[in-house]
Structure formats: structure tokens, C-alpha cells
Amino acid sequence: MRKEHVSGTVILFVLLFVFWLILAANAHWSTIIVGLMTAALIVFYNTDIAFSPKEITKIGFKSFVALFFLLGTLVKEIVKANIDVVRIVLHPRLPINPGFTTSRQPLEKDVNRMLFGNAITLTPGTLTVELDEKEILVHELVRKERPIVENSAIEKAFIRYEEAGR
């Protein structure tokens, strides 16, 4: 096992074990032992694909706060997006003006990029089509003069989350 994979391995182990405990819904000693063994086996056979520090934000108090802030923003944006779509779909004239826009992609860590792409799909009027190191290609339902993604609340929340993990 290489050294840079240790923290990712621990995270994966804890995640799997907590997931097992939630599914099992009891704390009998046999459940715990089986869970520990299974989680250890899975982690042992997947060390090479476990999260590496290059891919995830460091875990700490600050990044946890930022993560909660991010989740709050995401839920707010999802509700907004739904109301938006309902308004457009039920409008008798269907007021859409679809098109593609590219804007910069500010994140460095792979997992954060993945989450960012997914979050953009869930926020109002945008759909991620392509995403790479520098740019993000977005399909917009109602085009404005500037790309919707630029300086949006969700992008700011993601940048804050990544800064917090430095």
C-alpha cells in the first residue's frame, strides 16, 4: 500500500463500516465483527482505486462547515430549479431559448469536479454536457447574456469548500 493512499483508505473504511451499521440497525457484537471484517476486506482489495489526496478535499472542521453550507445551497437551488421548470413547462407558450455556453471550471480535485458537474445539472436552467480541467460546457434552457454558471451561488459554495480543505 502506498503512503498517499492511507488517509483515503481510512475514509473508505469508516464510510463502509458506518453504512453497514446503518443497514444492520443493531449493535450486536456479531454484527460489528462481521461489518469490520467485510469493510476491511473490501478496502484491502480496493486500495488502488481508493480516494487519493489529489482527488478529495482534506477532512477537517473548516471543510465540514463548508460542506454543510454547500449542501444547504444545493437544496435551496434544487427547490428553485424545480419551481423554475414548473413555471416554464406549464406556461402556455413554453418560453425557452436553449443553447450551449462554456465557462471556466474552477476546481482542482477530481471528486469535487464530479460533484460540481452533478450540482450544476441540478441547479436552475443548466445541464452539464462536458467537463474537463479548465472548462465546463453547459446547456442552458433559457439563455442570458452571460453564462448562468459564472459567479452563481453554487460555484461560490464549491470554491469555498475547496479552499477550506487546503
Added chain:
Amino acid sequence: MLRDIVVLFLLACGLFFFFVGSVGLVRMPDVFCRIHATTKCDTLGAGLILLALIVWQGFGFTSINIAIVLMFIWLTNPTACHSIARSQYTLQTLKNKESAKEA
């Protein structure tokens, strides 16, 4: 009694969003716009219906399980839609290139 009302309200809202998603699927003009309608309404629709289940069941281990289901829906739904959108985009650019070559 109050719980019944809350559950019914949440279920009705969830159903409404699913309904709008389906209407959008029919009304929108092309693939990308259809994806817009379905992704967004599915996430909140499923969220509200699962929230209704949590309220109905009462809080406990089951509600954590339901929350995990919701998390997976919110993770897989945009992923699948991204995949569809990306393949459609690739296909479109490919077709455009071919037609440009023929002309």
C-alpha cells in the same frame, strides 16, 4: 391526524412535480430540453415522496435508510442525465462534421 395531513400534502407535492416532469418530457422540443424537465422534477418529486415516507414512519433507523436512498437518487440522476446529454452532444457534432464533409 396532523401527521396524515402532512404526509398527504408532501405526497401531493411530489406527485405534482413528477406530473410536471412528464408533461415537460412531452412538450419540450429536443433531447437536451427534455432532460432539463425530467432531471429537475425527478429529484424534488422523489425527495418529497421519500420525505413523506420518513414522516409516516417516524424518525429512526429507517429514516436514515430512506435518506441514504435519497442521496443515491440525487447522485445517480444527474450522472445518468449527464451521460445521455454527452452522448447526444457527441452524436450531434459527429453528424455536423459528416454533413460538412459532404457539402
